[in-house]
Amino acid sequence: MTARxxxxxxxxxxxxxxxxxxxxxxxxxxxxxxxxRDGADALEMIxxxxxxxxxxxLTMPIxxxxxxxxxxxGRSRPRVxxxxxxxxxxxxxxxxLALGAxxxxxKPTALASDLLNEIGDDLIAKILAVRSSADPIIGAALPSKQxxxxxxxxxxxxxxxxxxxxxxxxxxxxxELAAPLVMVLHIPAGYTHALAERLxxxxxxxxxxxxxxxxxxxxxxxxxxxxxxxxxxxxGGALYxxxxxxxxxxxxxxxxxxxxxGARAVGSGALGVVLTGMGDDGLVGSRAIxxxxxxxxxxxxxxxxxxxxxxxxxxxxxxxxxxxxxxxVKGIVDRV
Numbered sequence: 089m090t091a092r093x094x095x096x097x098x099x100x101x102x103x104x105x106x107x108x109x110x111x112x113x114x115x116x117x118x119x120x121x122x123x124x125r126d127g128a129d130a131l132e133m134i135x136x137x138x139x140x141x142x143x144x145x146l147t148m149p150i151x152x153x154x155x156x157x158x159x160x161x162g163r164s165r166p167r168v169x170x171x172x173x174x175x176x177x178x179x180x181x182x183x184x185l186a187l188g189a190x191x192x193x194x195k196p197t198a199l200a201s202d203l204l205n206e207i208g209d210d211l212i213a214k215i216l217a218v219r220s221s222a223d224p225i226i227g228a229a230l231p232s233k234q235x236x237x238x239x240x241x242x243x244x245x246x247x248x249x250x251x252x253x254x255x256x257x258x259x260x261x262x263x264e265l266a267a268p269l270v271m272v273l274h275i276p277a278g279y280t281h282a283l284a285e286r287l288x289x290x291x292x293x294x295x296x297x298x299x300x301x302x303x304x305x306x307x308x309x310x311x312x313x314x315x316x317x318x319x320x321x322x323x324g325g326a327l328y329x330x331x332x333x334x335x336x337x338x339x340x341x342x343x344x345x346x347x348x349x350g351a352r353a354v355g356s357g358a359l360g361v362v363l364t365g366m367g368d369d370g371l372v373g374s375r376a377i378x379x380x381x382x383x384x385x386x387x388x389x390x391x392x393x394x395x396x397x398x399x400x401x402x403x404x405x406x407x408x409x410x411x412x413x414x415x416x417v418k419g420i421v422d423r424v
Contacts, residue, residue, distance in 0.1 A: 092117060092119045093140045093216065094119050094121045094140045095112060095119065095121065095141045096120075096121060096123070096130065096134065096139040096143070096166070097109050097112070097124070097142075098123070098127070098144045098148075098153075099124075100125055100148040102125070104145070104195070105125070107205070111205055111208030111211075111212070112215070115216075117216060118215055121137050122139070125148075126150045127148055127151025127153065127156040127159075128150045128151045134160070134166060138165075138166075140166055140167065141168070141169060142167070142168045143169050144157070144172070146180050146184060147172065156168075157187035157188055157189060167393070168184075169190060169191045169214055169215070170184050170185075170192045171195050171207070172194075173195050173196075178282045179282045181276075181279045181282070182282035182283045182285075185255075188252065190249045190393050191214055192275060193210055194207070195207065217394045218249075218394055238357070238424065239359035239382070239420075240358075241320060241358055241359065242268065242269040242359045242361065242424065243269075243270050243346050243347055243358065243359065243360050244269065244270070244272070244360075245272045245346065245347065245360070245361070245369065245373070245397065246271075246273055246274075246343075246363035247366055247367065248364065248366050249364035249365065249392065249393025249394055250275075250363055250364055250365055251273065253363045253364050253387070253393075254273065254363075255290065257363075257417065258291040258293065258295060259291055260417045261292065261309075261417055261420065263292035264307075266306050267306055267357075267359070267424045268304035268305055268306055268308050268309075268327065269309040270304065270318060270329070270350070271309065271311050272312045272341045272343045272346050273312065274341075274365065276314055277314035278315075280311050283311065284297040284311045287309070293307055293309040294307060295309045296308070296310055297310075297311055297313055298310045298316070298329050300330060301328055301329065303328055304326075304329060312331075312346070313331060313341070314341070315333065316333050316340065316341060317331070317332050317334070317346070318330070318346050319346060319349035320346070320350045321349065321353060327353060338369070343362070343370035343373055343397070347374060347376055348373045351373070351382060354382075356382055359382060359383050359384075359424070360374050360377040360383070360384045361385045361386075361416070362374065362386045362397050363387045363392075363398065363413070363416075364392040364394055364395070364398065365396055365397035365398075366397070367396055368400040369397060370397050374401045374408065383423055384406065385420065386402045386408045386411075387416065388411055388412045389410075
């Protein structure tokens with residue numbers, strides 16, 4: 089990808105196309121190479137302009153956003169960031185992620201210019217964070233000098249690019265995984281239930297959206313609810329989920345909140361896994377896991393959509409082991 093990402097804006101609203109294009113150009117760091125009014129128009133412009141990134145509405149005439157993603161299936165570029173009104177159908181957003189969209193941004197239902205400007209800041213940050221990644225390295229072995237911990241709780245955090253990473257990971261983890269798995273993904277509220285159901289259909293593990301007071305047992309994978317923190321609490325000899333919107337954080341759910349609670353609950357039995365994502369959510373929690381004697385795995389740059397969250401943990405010097413996504417299953421299984 090060039091230093092200035094080349095972006096195609098796709099939306100059936102001329103107003104949205106105009107405002108988003110203006111906001112992106114005003115950043116001074118993004119080239120808007122074109123706009124498209126529907127999916128058919130978008131596919132023609134993708135073929136002719138070869139953009140790095142497409143911002144994609146889902147509900148459009150002729151060919152909708154899902155149709156665009158289906159047509160782009162299997163291609164490494166362009167990266168697609170969905171910008172749509174998700175309150176219409178949360179399953180549609182989950183389907184878009186399953187088809188390869190790397191992130192979701194909720195478009196306001198009242199299309200006032202100031203509201204679009206607000207999501208523009210988030211969109212700019214995501215576009216600038218996304219980069220083209222090399223094909224993942226297959227089957228990397230664990231470093232021989234790494235001390236292997238026996239994990240009793242696996243905690244995972246991810247953001248941009250995370251839905252695809254989770255789909256690949258969950259489809260490969262074995263049913264006999266000997267520790268519960270709890271996961272935080274930065275995603276708009278309202279879409280984690282549909283996403284958990286999709287992950288469950290393709291996983292040997294039982295994947296559910298988090299509910300308060302759920303007992304965490306081996307074979308169970310729990311995805312934090314959008315807009316709610318997920319923590320782990322020990323009560324007697326068992327582990328339970330705690331779901332709460334507080335405290336207010338830049339990200340809710342927060343990877344840090346999950347990791348810190350898990351380190352407190354199981355000590356050296358904690359295994360923290362940080363996958364693709366922008367920002368540094370998870371760094372504070374990873375320090376807590378390391379201080380408790382637990383283990384840390386980070387996704388290697390080669391397979392990340394955005395090498396932000398994993399990089400922060402890896403460069404912190406707290407003993408994290410970096411593995412490509414296709415080596416992550418072995419990394420996890422070897423530690424439980």
